[in-house]
Amino acid sequence: MKSIAIIYGSSTGNTKYAAQLVAEKLVGYSPVLKDLADVSSEELQESDVLILGASTWSIGELQDDWEAFFPNIGKVDLTGKTVAFFGTGDAEGYPDTFVDALGILYDEFTKTGCTFVGEVSTEGYTFDDSQALRNGVFVGLPLDEDNESDKTDKRIEAWVNSLKPYLD
Numbered sequence: 379m380k381s382i383a384i385i386y387g388s389s390t391g392n393t394k395y396a397a398q399l400v401a402e403k404l405v406g407y408s409p410v411l412k413d414l415a416d417v418s419s420e421e422l423q424e425s426d427v428l429i430l431g432a433s434t435w436s437i438g439e440l441q442d443d444w445e446a447f448f449p450n451i452g453k454v455d456l457t458g459k460t461v462a463f464f465g466t467g468d469a470e471g472y473p474d475t476f477v478d479a480l481g482i483l484y485d486e487f488t489k490t491g492c493t494f495v496g497e498v499s500t501e502g503y504t505f506d507d508s509q510a511l512r513n514g515v516f517v518g519l520p521l522d523e524d525n526e527s528d529k530t531d532k533r534i535e536a537w538v539n540s541l542k543p544y545l546d
């Protein structure tokens with residue numbers, strides 16, 4: 379079985395909560411759950427699969443821990459590794475920059491040689507624009523704890539199930 383790390387950057391706890399739910403749904407896969415604030419760039423290379431969580435702040439910007447970590451990303455070789463993103467945002471408060479952080483990270487992680495999985499259809503989301511879109515789909519799983527927290531559990535469950543073929 380592949381080694382899995384779930385790594386989140388979270389300022390008010392929403393992405394941390396989502397990361398815990400992702401971990402719960404992968405319990406049989408023994409993932410490690412880490413706060414990005416405690417993670418070195420070398421540690422990114424220790425797992426076969428990286429499930430990375432980020433919130434969006436400051437109108438389309440990365441969460442603080444990701445902002446600080448960002449310069450390291452392009453220096454890491456993740457060839458042969460699998461990366462999936464999830465992120466929290468606020469589609470009502472910030473409809474033009476909904477979960478932008480996912481797109482910012484996606485672009486930077488393309489430099490690492492990793493393989494991306496976990497894209498998500500826009501169906502069921504109401505927003506105007508997002509940097510997290512590539513070819514009309516989200517590069518990862520958007521969550522909205524501010525307005526749609528009732529949907530979070532089901533969204534994570536469906537997404538985690540979609541990842542499972544890549545985890546064995």
Ligand SMILES: Cc1cc2nc3c(=O)[nH]c(=O)nc-3n(C[C@H](O)[C@H](O)[C@H](O)COP(=O)(O)O)c2cc1C
Pocket residue numbers: 387388389390391392393394433434435436437438439441466467468469472475476477478523524
């Ligand atoms: C000042 C401020 C700016 C924000 N900017 C955005 C944004 O541009 N896009 C977005 O989707 N959400 C935005 N949000 C919403 C947060 O991303 C959301 O509350 C998220 O769940 C926070 O997650 P965290 O507690 O894990 O950091 C913003 C929130 C605040 C308070």
